[in-house]
Amino acid sequence: MFLSQFTTPDDAKKIITDSLKTSAVEEIPLEKAYQRVIAQEVISTLNSPPFDRSAMDGYAILAEDSFSHSETNPFHLKVVDRIGAGEKSNLKLKSGEAIKIATGAPIPAGANAVVMEEYTHEEDDTLEVLTSVVPGENVSPAGEDFNKGDLVLKKGKLLGPAELAIIASAGFSKVKIFKKPKIAVLITGSELVMPKNILEGAEVINSNHFTIKSMVESCLAIPKMLHSIDSAELVEEIFEKLLDEYDALITTGGTAISKGDVVVDVAEKLGDVPIHGVSLRPGKPFGFAQIHGKPVFMLSGFPVAAMVQFDVFVRQALFKMQGLTFKPLLVQKKATRKIPSTLGRTDYIRAKIEGQMVRPLKIKGSGIIKSMVESDSYIIIPENLEGIEKGAECEVLPYHSLKA
Amino acid sequence: MFLSQFTTPDDAKKIITDSLKTSAVEEIPLEKAYQRVIAQEVISTLNSPPFDRSAMDGYAILAEDSFSHSETNPFHLKVVDRIGAGEKSNLKLKSGEAIKIATGAPIPAGANAVVMEEYTHEEDDTLEVLTSVVPGENVSPAGEDFNKGDLVLKKGKLLGPAELAIIASAGFSKVKIFKKPKIAVLITGSELVMPKNILEGAEVINSNHFTIKSMVESCLAIPKMLHSIDSAELVEEIFEKLLDEYDALITTGGTAISKGDVVVDVAEKLGDVPIHGVSLRPGKPFGFAQIHGKPVFMLSGFPVAAMVQFDVFVRQALFKMQGLTFKPLLVQKKATRKIPSTLGRTDYIRAKIEGQMVRPLKIKGSGIIKSMVESDSYIIIPENLEGIEKGAECEVLPYHSLKA
Structure with missing residues (x-):
């Protein structure tokens, strides 16, 4: 066969992508959402930070009290309260007063700046200040990061450390995510055996079992591994059973192009085979079928060809099934x-x-x-x-x- | 304080790396070894492929029989046996004979090439061959990939799909790997609460809980999450308990540089603090301690600073603890x-x-x-x-x- 008779990888990707359905949605604790794909938009229920807060350990003051002062021209304030992290002052600060404040604590009413501890000297509730500050200095204003009602995260994002942090800060302890697709993997080949030290006759070790399983896992999907000898009856029986229970099926072996071959023959009997043979090297004998509305990816039996076919065609599909548009960095x-x-x-x-x-x-x-x-x-x-x-x-x- | 008084990131990395111990080794089924770090060298117990095998579906022949033949000058052979995948012929092929062979099946004794099915026509055990082949054509020789006794994988490799395949093909169903380090994460801050829709007083959502937990997971280590208010007594008590049970401790908050601060004070009381303050932005208030022989990474309370400190200092350390030298791609x-x-x-x-x-x-x-x-x-x-x-x-x- 000539190259022109094969599907180009780009066309094949489009045929596959157009046929896929997205997983169902479920709600889970945020605690368990790392590396899941979010199935909702996140609209914040809170301001972040929730209040004007101190960016430093120091003293909340009225900036105007400090104007024109410096190390050589200090001034003095009366310390009227002390607030640590997690605390809030009930006082309203007046001119001539200071409130000791920890990083992250709410700026007291009346104050509009924080002078860093390093530029002060306190004795018996009297504070010597050796610098001047402008209004807003060392204050992180409420809503500096985002405000209540803001869209802070869009649907379809993979949840990493930063995304989890923003969902938490927006007030959510649960999150809607796409379910992980369940993928049946059928390794075909009468010669294949699990790893052992002595091989007999025509036995070959089933390395595809390990590669395809871990590749499915690397796509955040759940693999179910099976093996079959090269028997059309048996493969057909397994296909029917798996396609009922799983979201997609991946096979290896039995995809030869020149003649009838077990896996592709079964797929043609049970459903549509829009792709058989792609203009890709390695990986030419790749097939794709749709059977009972489910996608079936038919990979080569050769380990490296199967890996390349997986990387080119299957990977993006498994991501898309869970709502994720994933673009690898070239x-x-x-x-x-x-x-x-x-x-x-x-x-x-x-x-x-x-x-x-x-x-x-x-x-x-x-x-x-x-x-x-x-x-x-x-x-x-x-x-x-x-x-x-x-x-x-x-x-x-x-x-x-x-x-x- | 001036920049020159801080440890440079490179110096800090060296201090940290030099202090780390590598995890213990355990043997697990290969089936469960994806994304683990191998703690042994893998010397193959097998040849791969285990025998000369056919790279195509076709007929095993003696190449010499085909010399000078072509589509316009075909020749004929007698089909004396048929071997599928997983089968082996007991015959020794002689000149004038052919044995039908499936991709992957062992080349029969006496044969030295495979002619592809496309270039043949079979009727009543008589094979017409329309091409010529050279000795070795369409044959994958035994040991083409590797041989018994070859070192196929070095210690310290992260096990991905290809690595699992080569371990399997080398004959191993189990593998020695480094244990995942168990990391205690202590988030300090009296103001911190778990996500909710309404915040009271000085409450702030504990987003570091979610970021640091998932970052530890992203390093293939096992996090144990804890929270403490800003109390030196409580933090000291927790430190003592955690450092007994875990391989390392990560804290957030309480690392201010200008003055005494809860976490660093406790670390100084219990052990050595070779690093406090680094010439890094964001992330200056980073501390590192060694207490009871265990590493303690003290991160800032500010979420972004903590993430950067983790990426610069903690990540490589957690990888190294499980035997992995991991270099991110710049x-x-x-x-x-x-x-x-x-x-x-x-x-x-x-x-x-x-x-x-x-x-x-x-x-x-x-x-x-x-x-x-x-x-x-x-x-x-x-x-x-x-x-x-x-x-x-x-x-x-x-x-x-x-x-x-």
Whole structure:
């Protein structure tokens, strides 16, 4: 088959994205919301800070009392109250008075500035002040961060430390989030066995079990792992069962393009297969089906091809299913050597970032797991380029930026 | 106090790093090892692939039989066996014979190449072959990825999808990893309350509870959250208890530099305080203590200052405690405007990446949480620069790259 008969990665992404449904919404304690995707807009119920507060340890005063004073021309005030963190003064401060105040405590009525402790000297409730302050100095005004009624967070954001802090400060102890999609992963291959020290006959270790499981987890989704031999009857039976219970299905193996192959044949029997074969290297034998309204991602059995297919097609889909538009950070680096490619095909080259350069690894097979361990990024060569010249800038996708 | 009296961030990092101990080692099922740090070298017990295998669906043949043949000059072979995935032929292939073979299946004895199914036509066990192949064509040789006895993974690697795959393929179902450090987090501040809609008196919402908890989690460590009012007696009592049970202690609040302050006073009473005050903005009032041989990180009470201090000093330490040398990816971007700074001080400016540019946010207080939500990165201005000119390249640390 020729490249032109395959779906381009961009077209494939669009077909997949258009078919996805977003997860249901649930409300959970904010305490458990780290790394979840918010399914509501957050409108603050509070001002933050809630009151004018002191930005320093010192004395609340009337700024006007200090005008024209300095270290060589100090002045004196009477200390009438002392407020620590968590306390509030009931007095209204008058000219000639000072109230000792801790960082974060509310500015007392009547005061309009705080003089830092360092510029004062207190003895027997009499305060010597060695500087002048302007109105508002060392005061964080109420609502400086945000006000009651402000939209402080939009729907669809991944909740990290700062987002959790702003939801808390807006007065919420619970938050609505999208449920994590439950993903069934069916690894096919009669030869596959779990890790052991001695292999018999044609046995091969099922490394896809570990890669695909952890990749699903890295997309904040919940994997359910299964294995099947290469039997169309068995695969069909498993498909029917899984598609009832799970939000999506990922398979590996049985996606050969030249002829009928177990997994794709079953998908064609049970539903629609809008994609089979993509102009991507590695990863050409990728399939996508819709069965009973659920997305089915059919990955290659070769470990590296399956990983690339996952990174290009599945990752964004699992994020989108939980309401998240996730864009990995691409960086520009210079290629350490010429990299050939073919027009009309997108290449994901395993590579290693070395300062401002990027070094493409020399690899043969798409089964070579070692190359994934030794690389830290993909060089992406788009379909409209015939390759990258030595020293030319190219687009690099660090593996690390693929995780949410 | 002057900047020169403070510890530089680099010196502080060295003091901290030198004082840390690495976690104990435990053995866990590989199934549970995603995002853990490996505490052993992995020497393969197997060849990978374990045998010469077919890279294609097709027919195993003797390459010499095909020499000089082509589409216009086909030749014929007798199909003597058929092997699917997971199967192995017991025959020894002779000249004039072919064995049907599935991708991944072992190459039969006597064969030395695979001809792809597309270039053949089979009828009644007679195979017409329309191409020629060279010895080794479409064969993945045994040990192509790695061999028995090879070091396939070094100690101290974070286990991602590829690392799990290589450990599995090397024959291991269990793996030795470093234990996750248990971190006690003590949030101090009499004014702090959990999120609610109506605040009374001087109450302020304890947003640090949520930020520091999730930041510890982002470092793959286990947080235990506590809160204390600003009482030296209580804080001392809690310190003694926590330092017995946990691997490290993080506090927020009570780190003022100009005068005695609750947390630092307690730390000085119980142990050594090699760092109090760093030439960093935001985040100057950072303290580090060693008490009963355990590290104590004393962060500011202001949310943003605490987050920056965590990112600069605590993050790398928590990684190192579990055996991981983690280097976040820095990127170079051009500043959208001039950014002033002060010689002798390191600045972490909240910023937003916009293509090849980076835009520093305009912010006043170090309590402004909204600025952390709106930014996606820090611009780092080192101590030997007086600022960054508009359009000049600067070093940018994406928040995303801080997570392991």
